[in-house]
Amino acid sequence: MDKRLERILPKVQKPARYTGGEYGQTVKDLSTVDTRVALCFPDTYEIGMSNLGMRILYGLANRMSGVWCERVFAPWGDMEEALRCASIGLYGLESGDPVRNFDIVAFSLGYEMAYTNVLNMLDLMGLPMRASERKDLTPLVIAGGTCAYNPEPMADFIDLFIIGEGEEVNGEVIGAYRAAKKSGLSKNEFLEQASRIGGVYVPSLYDVAYNGDGTVADIVPREGAPFPVVKRIAEDFDAAYFPEETIVPSTEIVHDRVVLELFRGCIRACRFCQAGYTYRPVRARGADRLVGCGVKALESAGYEEITLSSLSTSDYKELLPLCDGLLDWCEPRNISLSLPSLRADNFSMDLMSRVQKVRKTGLTFAPEAGSQRLRDAINKNVTEDDLIETCRVAFEGGWSSVKLYFMLGLPTETDEDVLAIAALAGKVLHTWKQYASNKARGVRITVSTSCFVPKPDTPFQWEAQVTPEEYQRRVELLRGAMRTRAITYNWHSPETSLIEAVLARGDRRIGAVLERVVKDGGRLDAWEEYFSFERWMNAFQACGLNPAFYAHRERPCGECFPWRAVSAGVDEAYLWGERNAAYKNEITPDCRAGCTGCGASALLKGGACDA
Amino acid sequence: MLRTRLLFEKTGRAQYISHLDLLRTFQRVFLRAGIRLRHTEGFNPHPYLSFALPLPVGSESLCELLDFDLAEDIDLGALPARLNAKMPEGIRAVKAYRPETKFADLAYIRVEGAFFYDAGVPGGTVDKLAALFREKTLVISKKSKKGFVDFDIAPCVQSILFTPEGFDRLAVRAVITAQNPALNPENLVAAVRTHLPSCTPDFASFKRLEVLRRDNNVFR
Numbered sequence: 026m027d028k029r030l031e032r033i034l035p036k037v038q039k040p041a042r043y044t045g046g047e048y049g050q051t052v053k054d055l056s057t058v059d060t061r062v063a064l065c066f067p068d069t070y071e072i073g074m075s076n077l078g079m080r081i082l083y084g085l086a087n088r089m090s091g092v093w094c095e096r097v098f099a100p101w102g103d104m105e106e107a108l109r110c111a112s113i114g115l116y117g118l119e120s121g122d123p124v125r126n127f128d129i130v131a132f133s134l135g136y137e138m139a140y141t142n143v144l145n146m147l148d149l150m151g152l153p154m155r156a157s158e159r160k161d162l163t164p165l166v167i168a169g170g171t172c173a174y175n176p177e178p179m180a181d182f183i184d185l186f187i188i189g190e191g192e193e194v195n196g197e198v199i200g201a202y203r204a205a206k207k208s209g210l211s212k213n214e215f216l217e218q219a220s221r222i223g224g225v226y227v228p229s230l231y232d233v234a235y236n237g238d239g240t241v242a243d244i245v246p247r248e249g250a251p252f253p254v255v256k257r258i259a260e261d262f263d264a265a266y267f268p269e270e271t272i273v274p275s276t277e278i279v280h281d282r283v284v285l286e287l288f289r290g291c292i293r294a295c296r297f298c299q300a301g302y303t304y305r306p307v308r309a310r311g312a313d314r315l316v317g318c319g320v321k322a323l324e325s326a327g328y329e330e331i332t333l334s335s336l337s338t339s340d341y342k343e344l345l346p347l348c349d350g351l352l353d354w355c356e357p358r359n360i361s362l363s364l365p366s367l368r369a370d371n372f373s374m375d376l377m378s379r380v381q382k383v384r385k386t387g388l389t390f391a392p393e394a395g396s397q398r399l400r401d402a403i404n405k406n407v408t409e410d411d412l413i414e415t416c417r418v419a420f421e422g423g424w425s426s427v428k429l430y431f432m433l434g435l436p437t438e439t440d441e442d443v444l445a446i447a448a449l450a451g452k453v454l455h456t457w458k459q460y461a462s463n464k465a466r467g468v469r470i471t472v473s474t475s476c477f478v479p480k481p482d483t484p485f486q487w488e489a490q491v492t493p494e495e496y497q498r499r500v501e502l503l504r505g506a507m508r509t510r511a512i513t514y515n516w517h518s519p520e521t522s523l524i525e526a527v528l529a530r531g532d533r534r535i536g537a538v539l540e541r542v543v544k545d546g547g548r549l550d551a552w553e554e555y556f557s558f559e560r561w562m563n564a565f566q567a568c569g570l571n572p573a574f575y576a577h578r579e580r581p582c583g584e585c586f587p588w589r590a591v592s593a594g595v596d597e598a599y600l601w602g603e604r605n606a607a608y609k610n611e612i613t614p615d616c617r618a619g620c621t622g623c624g625a626s627a628l629l630k631g632g633a634c635d636a
Numbered sequence: 637m638l639r640t641r642l643l644f645e646k647t648g649r650a651q652y653i654s655h656l657d658l659l660r661t662f663q664r665v666f667l668r669a670g671i672r673l674r675h676t677e678g679f680n681p682h683p684y685l686s687f688a689l690p691l692p693v694g695s696e697s698l699c700e701l702l703d704f705d706l707a708e709d710i711d712l713g714a715l716p717a718r719l720n721a722k723m724p725e726g727i728r729a730v731k732a733y734r735p736e737t738k739f740a741d742l743a744y745i746r747v748e749g750a751f752f753y754d755a756g757v758p759g760g761t762v763d764k765l766a767a768l769f770r771e772k773t774l775v776i777s778k779k780s781k782k783g784f785v786d787f788d789i790a791p792c793v794q795s796i797l798f799t800p801e802g803f804d805r806l807a808v809r810a811v812i813t814a815q816n817p818a819l820n821p822e823n824l825v826a827a828v829r830t831h832l833p834s835c836t837p838d839f840a841s842f843k844r845l846e847v848l849r850r851d852n853n854v855f856r
Contacts, residue, residue, distance in 0.1 A: 039654075
């Protein structure tokens with residue numbers, strides 16, 4: 026270890042997140058390695074190590090002989106200061122070697138508020154932030170993840186984006202890079218070549234023209250670059266790699282357990298949900314394989330908890346056999362099974378009692394909207410009866426804590442819809458009073474609201490976000506209607522949501538804002554203690570851009586979106602139809618009831634969508 | 637009851653694993669190695685794991701002790717190797733055995749370390765330090781739950797020796813109390829900072845070499 030680090034580490038918070046050396050990390054003999062990859066997560070270790078995608082891509086890259094993939098996370102403020110003070114560049118956790126000497130620096134973009142961390146991390150590595158200032162092939166800076174469906178705000182900084190799931194295409198890009206390095210290609214020669222790989226978007230090969238009103242006029246590919254770049258998926262998800270042997274952090278992380286991914290995609294089509302559209306088509310793993318993967322992962326990691334993960338876990342067709350298979354193994358070993366993101370509609374008492382056998386955790390539901398009318402408009406097909414019935418069963422079974430998540434500012438929302446949230450929470454409380462098996466313990470009902478952020482590739486991508494002032498008015502309205510002590514109300518700041526909205530649907534010009542914010546000291550913007558709304562507003566002003574143009578403007582049908590050169594596989598006409606259905610309060614049945622023709626199944630060469 | 641004691645080392649990158657994280661890490665190491673431990677009864681069953689002396693973050697040790705109860709009678713000779721196959725880097729099981737002593741009988745720790753002076757060791761430092769630690773009382777201000785309190789470390793230092801090692805560092809060898817009260821080696825630096833500010837090192841690091849009984853023999 027770097028002697029200078031030995032002096033720093035005892036003085037920073039939670040130093041174990043900066044050392045590497047965990048059980049299960051991959052260390053390779055450098056004499057056998059020709060390509061070094063830094064897999065970077067632009068948030069803290071605790072967040073990044075909780076990300077299943079990181080573990081998948083790390084495992085797959087390290088399966089390639091000659092390739093050594095290491096992890097890099099964003100340091101917390103105290104560590105960043107110490108690193109800068111000692112002029113120590115950001116290093117790979119496994120080797121401790123500076124990332125600036127690596128071949129490929131790959132960022133996972135899962136959340137818009139982490140963009141400033143990407144820039145700051147490049148700076149901490151000692152690399153220029155702007156792609157155009159990095160003239161050499163090495164190091165190549167690439168990025169992928171959910172946010173890459175609108176790569177434009179990051180287009181100035183990233184050499185190459187990978188669109189969609191990385192399981193297959195990452196290996197292809199690494200392979201192309203190795204060949205290019207061997208034959209001495211220039212960076213531009215390599216990028217032109219790489220743009221021919223399916224799912225690869227090279228932003229420097231696309232020219233963007235703007236209209237006088239600031240909207241995008243046209244996006245034109247150069248040098249034969251594809252238009253649009255269609256996302257890649259792991260077609261045979263059942264057989265796709267699952268990290269059975271993975272890193273076990275030596276310090277506590279957010280999701281410190283085995284995460285078993287049941288299926289990709291979602292049959293539900295909630296109109297606000299980006300993942301619900303961009304993860305299509307639906308592809309599931311068989312219950313037998315999942316039980317096998319889960320048991321192997323638990324054995325190899327020594328974790329005492331396993332959780333099931335998917336966009337809507339209770340829609341997994343073989344959920345009961347899967348839970349039985351896992352519980353058969355877990356129960357005698359005191360290992361607990363947790364089920365997140367269950368829907369209130371098909372949350373069966375049977376399932377609940379099975380999970381309860383091991384450990385009883387709190388119940389969390391996301392009705393998203395208070396009134397049935399608005400839930401229909403956003404296509405969140407949960408009824409009040411379902412929710413109340415589920416709560417009744419839970420209260421009878423001894424649960425005494427319920428969390429309810431809502432969004433304010435959804436398209437078509439009225440004050441009546443806002444007040445319906447209070448009414449719904451009141452009904453949950455009433456249900457507890459009627460049915461609780463143990464009233465002495467009291468009840469805790471938590472209502473949380475956040476400000477809706479319209480996202481690309483959803484039916485609401487044309488919508489305006491409400492202003493922070495309007496959000497705050499609705500918060501006060503709701504607060505006034507929920508006065509009982511049994512109900513706790515938490516609301517998220519609308520300022521972060523405003524910035525998130527700008528970045529989510531931003532164009533290439535937003536890059537200058539990001540750069541400005543980082544140069545003004547911005548980083549860790551997903552963390553309240555670091556986020557500064559003022560710093561962002563100053564940066565917009567300095568760059569001559571109006572955040573309201575991006576966040577609060579309703580787009581007309583047919584507007585050329587900044588992300589038009591990238592396709593998530595769902596037809597824009599389909600999304601527009603869904604948007605119109607929302608305004609008529611019409612629901613779209615889930616994909617299992619019948620295919621609604623979104624277009625994503627065209628991504629599967631052979632089979633059909635496994636809804 | 638199959639009470640078992642493990643002697644292990646914690647060095648290198650593992651020195652930054654905190655006490656609480658070490659507890660979690662060992663729980664998982666046992667699970668990975670397929671070694672079943674007896675669990676506590678009750679609402680939230682967990683294995684009984686007891687460390688002799690919490691090791692400060694940023695200190696290395698060659699003599700950590702951990703007690704636990706095995707759920708089945710297994711070959712203790714093979715236990716360290718089974719654990720080491722599943723350890724994070726820097727933690728190494730040395731020996732497992734049935735304990736015949738109680739942690740309460742732990743009296744002293746032999747430590748070695750270094751005081752670093754980046755601009756070179758100031759002249760006369762060795763003698764000044766030696767004189768300082770001969771004082772009958774050596775009070776430092778120590779942070780406690782109630783705020784800062786005075787703490788006389790003199791009774792906690794059984795012996796201490798400073799030896800020059802190159803132009804910018806002094807080797808420190810000491811025997812200090814293990815408990816009632818325990819001395820954190822960082823307190824040695826605090827004493828210098830308080831009473832001999834001109835000899836305060838820029839950085840100090842310590843490693844535990846051995847744990848001792850009251851009669852100064854090795855504790856096991």
